[in-house]
Amino acid sequence: MVADLARVKNLDVLQTMRLRAELREAIDDHRRWFDLYRTRFLMLDLFPSNAPRFLLRYQDCRGDAA
Numbered sequence: 001m002v003a004d005l006a007r008v009k010n011l012d013v014l015q016t017m018r019l020r021a022e023l024r025e026a027i028d029d030h031r032r033w034f035d036l037y038r039t040r041f042l043m044l045d046l047f048p049s050n051a052p053r054f055l056l057r058y059q060d061c062r063g064d065a066a
Contacts, residue, residue, distance in 0.1 A: 034058045 001023055006016040026032075035058070039045050042054050 031058050034061065 002016060002020045005011075005019060005023075009015075009019075011019060038054075038056065042050065044051050044054070
């Protein structure tokens with residue numbers, strides 16, 4: 001991903017290093033990804049009134065939740 005974006009945007013080495021750090025941070029944001037996929041998979045973006053039916057939360061999915 002970094003190499004592809006660096007080529008497309010014609011980035012130098014320092015810009016590429018910053019891009020790598022930004023991408024790493026975005027990928028490692030597990031809560032953000034959980035919320036995004038929960039919303040889309042359960043179609044809560046289309047049917048927000050269904051949210052109370054699906055009480056699954058990010059902290060419920062963690063291995064240390066028990």
